[in-house]
Amino acid sequence: MAFLVAGTLRVAAMVADTQESLRRKGKYSTQGPKVALTLSSPGVSASTVAVLEGIFRALRVESWQRREALVQGFLGELAGFREQLDAHGGPVGCVLVALVAPSGLLRQPQQLVQELSRCGALRGCPKVFLLLSSAPGAAPEPGAFLTSLGELCGRCPHWSLLQLLTEVFCRIAEEFSGATYCPVLRSSLRGALCLGDTEPWGLEPEPSPSAQYDLSGARVALLLAVIRGRSGAQHDVEALWGLCQALGFETTLMTDPTAQAFQEELAQFREWLDAYRGPVSCALVALMAHGGPQGQLLGADGQEVQPEALVRELSCCRALRGRPKIFLLQACRGGHRDAGLGPTALSWFWRWLRAPPATPSHADVLQVYADAQGSSSRGPTAGSSDQADILMVYAAAEGCVAYRDETGSDFIQTLVEVLRADPKGDLLELLTEVNRRVCELDVLGPDSDERRKACLEIRSSLRRRLCLQA
Numbered sequence: 520m521a522f523l524v525a526g527t528l529r530v531a532a533m534v535a536d537t538q539e540s541l542r543r544k545g546k547y548s549t550q551g552p553k554v555a556l557t558l559s560s561p562g563v564s565a566s567t568v569a570v571l572e573g574i575f576r577a578l579r580v581e582s583w584q585r586r587e588a589l590v591q592g593f594l595g596e597l598a599g600f601r602e603q604l605d606a607h608g609g610p611v612g613c614v615l616v617a618l619v620a621p622s623g624l625l626r627q628p629q630q631l632v633q634e635l636s637r638c639g640a641l642r643g644c645p646k647v648f649l650l651l652s653s654a655p656g657a658a659p660e661p662g663a664f665l666t667s668l669g670e671l672c673g674r675c676p677h678w679s680l681l682q683l684l685t686e687v688f689c690r691i692a693e694e695f696s697g698a699t700y701c702p703v704l705r706s707s708l709r710g711a712l713c714l715g716d717t718e719p720w721g722l723e724p725e726p727s728p729s730a731q732y733d734l735s736g737a738r739v740a741l742l743l744a745v746i747r748g749r750s751g752a753q754h755d756v757e758a759l760w761g762l763c764q765a766l767g768f769e770t771t772l773m774t775d776p777t778a779q780a781f782q783e784e785l786a787q788f789r790e791w792l793d794a795y796r797g798p799v800s801c802a803l804v805a806l807m808a809h810g811g812p813q814g815q816l817l818g819a820d821g822q823e824v825q826p827e828a829l830v831r832e833l834s835c836c837r838a839l840r841g842r843p844k845i846f847l848l849q850a851c852r853g854g855h856r857d858a859g860l861g862p863t864a865l866s867w868f869w870r871w872l873r874a875p876p877a878t879p880s881h882a883d884v885l886q887v888y889a890d891a892q893g894s895s896s897r898g899p900t901a902g903s904s905d906q907a908d909i910l911m912v913y914a915a916a917e918g919c920v921a922y923r924d925e926t927g928s929d930f931i932q933t934l935v936e937v938l939r940a941d942p943k944g945d946l947l948e949l950l951t952e953v954n955r956r957v958c959e960l961d962v963l964g965p966d967s968d969e970r971r972k973a974c975l976e977i978r979s980s981l982r983r984r985l986c987l988q989a
Contacts (some may be wrong), residue, residue: 545955546711547645552845553714556600559619560590563653567891570665572615572648578714580615590624597631599638601638602785606661606976610951611640613631613714615647619891622652629917631882642860645712646774646884647680651891663691664702664889670869676715681706681947684887685984689730692907692982701907702889706977707882707916709955711948732843732983736800740768741788744807745819747775751805754927755849758935766942766987778818781806785832792838799838801987810851810921813824826850834906843985845946846911849928853918857881859972880976881916906980912950913976916929922962922973929973931958950977 553576557568568585575583588596597616616635618625625631628650635646651665667687675683681704682704688702732906740763756772763770773784785804792799808816815823826848832834833844835938859877914930930953937953937986955976961970 524708525729545952546713547613549612549645549712549714551610551644552581552615553578554604554611554613555580555615555617556597556618557583557585558593558596558616559580559906560584560589560621560624561587562621563587563619563891565936567651567653569618570669571619574665574669574672575615577669578615579676583615590620592752593618593620593625593631594891600780600862601635604638604640607726609640610953611644613647613712614638614641614647615649615714617649619649619651619653624986625650625652625937628886632886636880636884637931641883643878644883645714648884648889649884652885652888652944653891659760662890663703665891667691672714676743677713678715679713679948680766680885680952681709681712682945682984685981686946688874688980701980701982703885703906703978703980704888705884705886706947706951706979707879707884707954708802709882709958710951710953711834712885713782730983731802732798732981734987735796737795738766738768738803739788739792739795740770740803740805741784742772742805742807743776743781743784744772744774744805745776745817746808747755747819747940749809749923751923751927754921754925755807755923755931758927759847759931763933764939765939768957770800775819777820778816778822778824781816781818781824781829782832783809785829789836792836793837799842801845801978801985802833802836802839802841803847804833805847805849805931807849807928810853812932814917816848830909832859834909839908843981843983844907844909847931847934849914849921849923849931851880851919851921852913852915854921855919856971857919857973858969859917865977877970877972879916879972881919881976882954906983908982909980910946910985913978914973916976917975919973920969920971929960930975933957938987943986946985946987947977947979947981950975 557571559568572583586596606692614635618631620872632648635641636736645980662755663752664687667690671683671686691702742756744756746756756774760770760772773780776784779799792802806829811817811823814826816826820842828844833839846878857880860880914928933953933956937949937956941949956978957973957975963970
């Protein structure tokens with residue numbers, strides 16, 4: 520019994536410390552040991568592995584392992600790594616996992632990510648995944664992404680990781696303008712993550728020297744919202760409209776579009792932008808509707824439209840080439856209602872600790888998709904170059920419900936609140952703060968008396984820092 524109580528107190532202290540670190544300026548504490556794993560398929564060059572190990576050293580990773588396996592064996596290797604961390608028993612500050620495999624073979628990376636997210640020792644801790652592809656005919660030396668990342672980790676370990684990655688994306692864009700791909704990140708982090716030795720709640724690091732998007736031209740926004748049958752949706756529209764006006768966006772609104780109207784409005788929006796007299800510096804598109812079981816958007820007529828098709832429509836807009844394109848998606852992406860990860864008993868004890876009873880099961884993950892080696896590939900790998908400069912924010916994790924009530928949705932209302940409070944801030948950092956606040960909410964669903972959790976997903980191929988107000 521004493522062992523059980525001691526173990527419960529130790530875990531409780533770890534969770535309370537993690538929650539407290541997030542409350543302190545919304546930043547992670549990585550005072551526990553940082554651990555890393557490189558998992559590669561046979562044939563990955565030794566120089567690529569050496570650069571990864573150099574990155575781990577620069578970030579002061581206390582322990583790292585290198586394993587080699589066929590891609591089909593990656594899941595089993597990660598399961599063994601998870602069991603090893605859980606058996607260790609002590610707290611972990613952060614984990615970094617590099618998965619290196621031939622292009623196209625990592626077909627279900629989310630299954631790999633979820634395997635490690637089940638690790639009890641990593642609950643509430645940041646989990647960083649580098650998903651690196653290598654193509655047949657690739658040069659043996661490390662590519663632009665790893666080279667730039669290794670240099671910046673050594674020179675600027677005190678930067679936040681999102682800030683550092685934006686600088687890496689910027690360098691790739693400037694130095695390799697003919698590249699057929701662009702790196703992409705997917706984040707559900709709840710706070711700023713600094714992997715260097717600087718305490719994250721200490722002095723703020725100096726601003727990144729990376730270029731910032733020039734927003735001196737026109738800013739345009741398109742809001743497409745299904746209101747009918749969606750309680751509170753009108754409040755979201757009003758809040759988002761007011762925010763766009765405050766930020767200087769020329770805004771167009773259409774309510775209750777059919778599935779076909781979603782596509783037609785995006786096509787007309789693109790044509791209007793291409794014919795626009797004068798430079799366009801930024802576009803924002805908000806898509807608000809019911810969602811289908813596979814993440815489709817449902818028009819007012821109940822028909823489906825794929826959000827990726829709408830993104831592609833705008834990505835080929837000539838007027839927005841090299842300009843930021845922001846997509847906000849307030850819709851369900853499936854029917855799963857996340858109960859979160861955390862204690863299910865002794866609720867009075869957790870309330871006494873002032874710690875939320877659960878953490879969203881998809882939270883605290885950062886995934887980066889990039890090329891591992893200098894590539895002479897014939898096609899795109901991480902993300903095609905016409906998918907650059909895109910920021911997509913989903914109100915729910917993949918497969919999950921997005922919550923809304925008669926006052927509006929958690930995502931849109933929190934987003935408007937945060938951006939109005941700090942319109943000059945870096946948008947990726949502000950969205951991380953939005954996610955932190957959404958993750959802290961306990962939601963009572965319309966068909967359940969049990970509390971549920973929500974978590975945003977942020978996808979970015981931005982190659983500059985983006986601040987919506989100078």
